[in-house]
Amino acid sequence: MNPRPYLLAGPAATLLIGLLVCPLLLVIRVSFYQPANGRGFFTPGTWTLANHSALMDAHGLGLVGYTIAFGTMIAVVVVMVSFPLALFLRSLHSSLLRFAIAGITLPKFASVLVILFGLQQLLGDTGPVNRMLLTWGIVSDPLRMMRGLFGALIGEVFLILPYAVILLFVQVLEMDPILESSARGLGASRWQVFRRITLPLSMPGLFLAGQLGLVWGMGAFLGPLLLGSPENTTLSVEIQRQAFEYGRWPRSAALSVQLILAIGICLAALTFLHNKVSGRPLGGDR
């Protein structure tokens, strides 16, 4: 047996097992503990299903439903916005392209908190966007964009979009431009070229962007917490709230387990859908 690959993989494997697998197993175990009485995170040596069954009531199911709906909406919006943007980037020449790419990647050098802070101020009830709309007479009362579903959605979309655009841009660049121009030359309309050439060839990238939006949307925390409404929140927000505001660590762990399960199920469903639509398994011959 050659020891070299094991030595090479060793540090990364140690990090992953120690700081990813162990914490996840710990979360699962904690979700079966009885809540702490007094000190610590939980009562050691106990087993209970109460934390999990407590989530099966209407409130818990509503939380899961909201999280799945939120992730789906994020995935749809991210794909719908990033795909045209990626195609637009492809149509640009070098200097304009560099400018546009810089604009898209710049926010990723800033903390997530900064972007959300900027959005909070820009779109708030007395923010410049509302003031502009009021002066132009488009609305008579300020639009309530923050502290609701719209705010949470737009916050998360702003955070995920740059990744999706770059991912799709790389994908559409790989496409041979001859295919589209020859289809045009053979008499296909613009729409036909898009429908028959551009869209099918971008499918792997679109699927990946959808996956990204779904997973990160379902795990969203900062957007819903800072820009969303306090009543309707995602599971991630509830995890933090249960743990830090109420000190119910086992309950929070049970929510975490549910979130991971929900994400896994949704990903599997998306993959199934993809295979159904494209007629071949993902990652097959390309």
Next chain:
Amino acid sequence: MSPYHIFRTLRIVAGFFVVGCLVAPLLYAVWLSFSPDSFLTPPERDWSVRWYQAFATDSRWSMALSRSLMVGLACAVLSVLAGAMLAYGMERYLFRGKGTLGILVLLPMCIPPAVLGMGLLPLFYAVGLWGSLLGLVLGHAMMCLPIVFLIVRSKLRQMNPDHEMAARGLGATPSQVVGRIIIPLWGSALVVGAAAAFAVSFNESMVTLFLATPTTETLPAMIWPQLRYSPSPLVAVASVISVIIALGVASGLGGIVKLVGAKSRNKPG
């Protein structure tokens, strides 16, 4: 103008409008940071740097800044070392557990940060890493692993493995192969990976929040309560400074890439 030209102009306008929207929150935060008073209204005539002075004179903020820098740099070094070694091992060797490891290394991207924080806090508490910067470094390095791994692996896939074989065949020791072949040819991917890891760690706020204690208060941990309960221009200042540092480190590392590239081009062969 033909309809096609109108369509093209409209497309450019619409495209740059979307790009503009993406940058707008950041630019607005920068503008707010020059506010002369404590209200969150952007300055129009009288710009002021008083919030920058307030930031510079408060030792809590400067401590947080230096902690963030240290954690970011340590995380970059650690995740590049571990990630590059893993990518190399996975690309060049067949070994047992390779498939599992391939999935495992991408998993940090799929696990919501809230769940990660939820698991890491009791774990760190149990092993005594709670309240230490080392815990933060390790956590961030694990989160950056997939990014570094993907960047280095895509570079490795473009490279010809024969270079290493040839060097070995001609009598180079493994350390000579690393020094003469791997670092010059893949150096750029390592540096890009390091820059990405630094930017992620420097700006990471979720796991930082879960693990935050007064002794590990980094920049995001300082911004957080302010943002949630009493937003002031000081938040904007902290944000601007963190963006400048992240950009500075990234472009500094970019400069190294260019230098390495120029050097390896000048070498014969």
